[in-house]
Amino acid sequence: MREAMRQSLKFFVVLVAIIALSACKIVIEDGSTGKTDAGVSGDNDRIAALIDKTFDAQLFPEIKTKAQDFETFRKAIAADIDKAGQRFGHRGAGQGAAWNFSIKGTGTIVDGKLDSRARTFSVDMDDDANADLLIQLGPVVKGTALRDFASFYNFNDFRDQIEFAKLGRALNDRATASIEVDGSGYIGNQIEFVGVLTLSSSTTRILVTPITLQVAP
């Protein structure tokens, strides 16, 4: 009887221990007195989770709904870039930060730089045979327009500029991951796109990071 009780007790103790441990939450302290979330080693996971949560559900729709027709956009920034920015742009994080815009349209590919890691198409939007903008095709993407156009990514929510930069990079990678540009023979083709760009002044070269891209055969 006693032996059976002792065994049951042992089992019971072990059972309680298992339950107690599984109810534990392991918190990683990084030693600073502010945020207690994990440090640099957790960045990639956190960023990936954030993108899973926001890219399709928030970023894509925001860029699409706020996209200005290219001609409207061009006229507005030539007239007054700050007014244009206040109407349909978004500033990046910080003092004197540049304006970010979303645009859409269809144009003709007049040139392509495909032998670089930072591939681009030069596109003529107004039928005068001159390129009006560059569309980035990746894999190397310049700038952080995707991050900085969004109304909901706030630098204050991130540990430091490294984590914030990783978000920018991950967004660029996500947007251009599905772009396939093989071979050659694109000159003269029509290209339809929606994308974002960063402009510090009305004469800055227009470099578009696309979220949708279709080249007519």
Added chain:
Amino acid sequence: MKPKHIILSAIAVVGTIFATSAFADTIAIITPSPDNPFFKAEADGAKARAEALGYDTIVLSHDDDANKQSELFDSVIASGVKAIILDNAGADASVAAIQKAKDAGIPSFLIDREITVTGVAVSQIVSNNYQGAQLGAEEFVSLLGEKGKYAELLGKESDTNAGIRSNGYHDVIDQYPDMELAVQQTANWSQTEAFTVMESMLQAHPDIVGVISGNDTMAMGAWAALEAAGRTDVVVVGFDGSNDVRDSIKSGGIKATVLQPAYAQAQIAVTQADKYLKTGSTGVDEKQLMDCVLVNYDNAGLLETFALTN
């Protein structure tokens, strides 16, 4: 009222007027050593703006030593300054000192380097070193035709910005499989150290075609070593936007640098401090990123003491 009382009250009132008008409020400005023109420009910018707004100033240097920084904080707290403008000596190590000042009712406004917590300083106006490094690296890769062996000069390990810039450089360069890092070594932000380090890097790796440097003073040292070795074919890119590197770029030496708008940043910090002291708020978020700007031959002529005119 008896005449004696009236006279005493009058003296008290006059005494109070003298006390409030004779001594202006003081703002302390604490930065790394002004031997580096970047930090001198910060201190000068902050001092100029503070005095224009009617403050007295104390300008001090912590020499990138967190202990010394802590002592300086103790002494300015004791002397009753109204606000502190700080370019800090360590992202984690500085938190305690800033908290101590906050507990004593003295707000801190950080420039250039951030700390890893929020809610302690009132403002953190931080250079976007990562973005700047990406700009410098993009220019570097482009100048090298996206291929070649290169060397990297790292900054002082205790300075968070050394790591941030190196990360930013590699975020770009490592996306190019034909770019090969031959050697990477610290020269501790020092021009003379960079000269020696560059000499030995060249001897061990004579086939390098480019050098990317964590800051301008090291880029200057590296360029001097390259010139002495007859290797002016090597592409050098720095970071900060100093007058020295500007002059080198204009004469075809170093190819590019990245400007941190140091002077403007320091002035903005003082403006925010003033607004905070007068209204209890700066009106903006604590953490503010200031983008850096690429400087190469095209715009080097517009650069003067860490500011681009126009």
